[in-house]
Amino acid sequence: MNPAIVTTLPPKTRHKFFSPARVSAIACNTLLELVRLKVFYFLLLFALLIIGCSGFTSIFDFQFQEQFQILKDVSLGSMSIFTLMLSILATAMMLPKDIEDRTLYTILAKPVPRFEYIMGKLLGVFSLLLISTLVMSAMFVIALYAKQQIVINNTLHQGAGIPPDQVKAMIEGVKSQTFTVSLIPCLITIYLKSVLFAALTMLISTFATSSIFTIFIAFTVYFIGSIEGLAREYWYSTPNGSETAKILMGLVALFFPDLQLFNLVDDIVAGNTIAMGLFVKTAGLGVVYTFVYSFVSYVVFAFKEL
Amino acid sequence: MATPAISIRNLTKVYPIPFRSERVLAVKNLSLDVEPGQVYGLLGPNGSGKSTTMKIVLGLVPPTSGTTQIFGRDSSMVDSREDVGFLPENPYFYKYLTGFETLMFYGKICGLRGAKLRDRAGELLKLVSLENARDRRLGGYSKGMLQRIGLAQALVQEPRLLVLDEPTAGVDPAGSREIRDLILDFKSRGITILLCSHLLGQVQEICDRIGILHRGELVREGKLEDLISIENQTELILENTSPELLGEIQALVNKSNARVVETRKPQTTLERFFLDVTGGNK
Numbered sequence: 160m161n162p163a164i165v166t167t168l169p170p171k172t173r174h175k176f177f178s179p180a181r182v183s184a185i186a187c188n189t190l191l192e193l194v195r196l197k198v199f200y201f202l203l204l205f206a207l208l209i210i211g212c213s214g215f216t217s218i219f220d221f222q223f224q225e226q227f228q229i230l231k232d233v234s235l236g237s238m239s240i241f242t243l244m245l246s247i248l249a250t251a252m253m254l255p256k257d258i259e260d261r262t263l264y265t266i267l268a269k270p271v272p273r274f275e276y277i278m279g280k281l282l283g284v285f286s287l288l289l290i291s292t293l294v295m296s297a298m299f300v301i302a303l304y305a306k307q308q309i310v311i312n313n314t315l316h317q318g319a320g321i322p323p324d325q326v327k328a329m330i331e332g333v334k335s336q337t338f339t340v341s342l343i344p345c346l347i348t349i350y351l352k353s354v355l356f357a358a359l360t361m362l363i364s365t366f367a368t369s370s371i372f373t374i375f376i377a378f379t380v381y382f383i384g385s386i387e388g389l390a391r392e393y394w395y396s397t398p399n400g401s402e403t404a405k406i407l408m409g410l411v412a413l414f415f416p417d418l419q420l421f422n423l424v425d426d427i428v429a430g431n432t433i434a435m436g437l438f439v440k441t442a443g444l445g446v447v448y449t450f451v452y453s454f455v456s457y458v459v460f461a462f463k464e465l
Numbered sequence: 466m467a468t469p470a471i472s473i474r475n476l477t478k479v480y481p482i483p484f485r486s487e488r489v490l491a492v493k494n495l496s497l498d499v500e501p502g503q504v505y506g507l508l509g510p511n512g513s514g515k516s517t518t519m520k521i522v523l524g525l526v527p528p529t530s531g532t533t534q535i536f537g538r539d540s541s542m543v544d545s546r547e548d549v550g551f552l553p554e555n556p557y558f559y560k561y562l563t564g565f566e567t568l569m570f571y572g573k574i575c576g577l578r579g580a581k582l583r584d585r586a587g588e589l590l591k592l593v594s595l596e597n598a599r600d601r602r603l604g605g606y607s608k609g610m611l612q613r614i615g616l617a618q619a620l621v622q623e624p625r626l627l628v629l630d631e632p633t634a635g636v637d638p639a640g641s642r643e644i645r646d647l648i649l650d651f652k653s654r655g656i657t658i659l660l661c662s663h664l665l666g667q668v669q670e671i672c673d674r675i676g677i678l679h680r681g682e683l684v685r686e687g688k689l690e691d692l693i694s695i696e697n698q699t700e701l702i703l704e705n706t707s708p709e710l711l712g713e714i715q716a717l718v719n720k721s722n723a724r725v726v727e728t729r730k731p732q733t734t735l736e737r738f739f740l741d742v743t744g745g746n747k
Contacts, residue, residue: 175576184573188559195561260557265618268523268551268628271574272543464480465525 181271182279189283193249198287201241205295209234209302216306223310227336228428230306234299235345235424241295242288242353243381250284250360251373254460263465274457277361281453284357292350300338307337336430344438345423351445352421356381358452365459380415387411388419416448468537470626470657471499471522476531478517478681491517493681495531499674501625504648504658506668506689509678515661516554518678519628522659523551535626547575550619554631554661556611560604564595564614567603568621575622589617593647609640616647626657633664638739645671666734669693702731 212233216226257263266276310333315326360377367373391408394401420441423433476495479488492514499505509515520526522533524541538545558567568586577585590596593613598606606614612632619627632648633641641664648658648671662668668675669689676686685692703710711728718725 178576180576180578181574184570188562188570192559192561261553261555262558264520264523264525264553265551265556265558265571265615266574267525268546268549269571269574269622270543270546270576464527465520 176272178275182275182282185266185271185276185279186282186286189253189280190286193283193287198245198249199291199294201245202291202294202298205237205241206298208237209298213302213306217309223333224336226306226310227303228430230303232424232428234295234302235349235427238292238295238299238346239349239352239422239424242292242349243356245291246284246288246353246357247360247374247377247381249287250281250357251364251377252370253280253284254361254364255367255370255373258465267465273461277453277457277460281358281361281456284361285354288350288353288357292346292353296346303337307333339427339430339432341423341427341431341433344433344435344442345427348421348423348438348441348445351442351449352418355416355421355445355449355452358449358456362452362456362459365456365463381418383411384415384418387415388417391417416444420444467501469498469534470501470503470536471497471505471540471659472532472534472537473497473518473522474532476518476521476533477529478514478521478526479529490681492521492528492678495678495681495683497676497683497686499657499659501536501657502652502655503674504652504660504672506672506675507659507661507678508663508665508668508675512680513678514681515678516630519630519659519661523549523628547622548625549628550622550624550626551628552612552615552619552630552632554634556615558603558611558614558618561602563600563602564590564606564617565599567614568617571618571621577622585621589620592620592650593617594643607640609636609643612636612640612644613647616644620651620656624656626659627651628659630661631663632660633662633667639743641667698726 209230212230216229221229254263257266263276267273311330314329314333321329356377359380360373363376363380364370364373367376387408391412394404394408423438423441426433474496476492477490478492479490481488495514495518507515507518517526521528522535522540524543524546527541533540535545536548538548540546559570562570565586568589569582572582572585587596587599590599593616595610595613595617598610603611603614616627616629616632619629629648633644636644645667648660651658652671658671660668660672672689674686674688675692677684715725
């Protein structure tokens, strides 16, 4: 017997119940898969979009406040949509494809617990979303900074003959309209919303029969989540509203996240400051939903007959 | 007595049919042992319960009743899989990975790291003759190459048991022979093999023991030579025999109670003939 090929003694004590190294191997492999599938091409689309938007606002005779508003609105809105689509599309194909190709069998036939497989896959998608959000944020900041510099130069040019104190005040005014501290919680919330949807999509894919079905259900949940706040407000404010409908609204609110809570873009565009309490509450809600969806994904997957 | 590599006791698996009261009995009260170092062939027509049995042994599907063990460890527990390598039928590995990266990935999920893992991956690529395709992505691999990289990944953590489901399905005769030779090589190294195949000729060449499943039940089980030998007949193969000698043998036979059942020229196999013609028999 060649010892290089087969060990002579059973490795009884090697296995660990939980191994971060195994999870990391699956997460890195998932990230590598998505990178090699060229999903980052959508970043080029985002770059073109914000460059186009920046150019568009310069053509027309907008006030600088309006120019910043449009740029923020388009950029943050696009980031929100792109990360959401990326999270759903990237996650939806994973489990069904691994089952169809029987790759899952080769992984689970190794000493890999099912929760580590789910955790690894999700962490791979979360990493992809983090990289995407950071790159898009950087592009957005660069575009906004470039816009700010153009506006400041124009202000200096137009301000010839105006007292320096007044010019300085005008420049400070421009700067205060560009970058605000509230941008950071807004970007974090966009990331958390995409992470939440990745976990939700993983949950759907554990019992779905195909990627198409998973994607369809995930977008349906997105639609429900987007309007449930309005529907709840309507039914609870109607004096003669049906009790059944109210209970139904409560159940919907329990199982599906109210996505209006995660929409901080409108506040940023309107120039409002995002209160720390609101941000912490929103972030906490996102983390809790992500954890619950991930855990239920594991439970469903643990009992799935492959 | 050594602990069996695989021990199956009173295994039954029933699949419910969704939205219907009917159930499908996939495996019925199956009991068998695979001894260490043995090549065991699990045979049966489609739907006979072979794949279900394998999946239960690998912990991919829970049994309805009964137990399965791998080297004495409950096979539903994850730690039992440290000793198992598995190659499913028609596997598609991650095609964006190269051969080397594939082995590195499977090694990492088995707890291997660093130089030891890199050496192991290189060693396995050499074993399955894929050194030249080491840095090529699996998307560009042929069917035979995929099966060989599949065998390599199954061996990455040095398991004592290999479970192979139709390892030569869809592979051309030359590739099929290479895989068969690899399996014989693993056998010579003391690795226990559970093999499912429809290619009965190949099973006959490789396996020490077979079990035949039919409609979920084990209908025959035992050593291959015991099962297929015809006890009251003897085969005598002669070379350069003259007609006179054959006549004398026939006369001797006629004098006894024996009977010549058949006289014929031995034939090579179609596989050997094909490989000779196509130059694959080097």
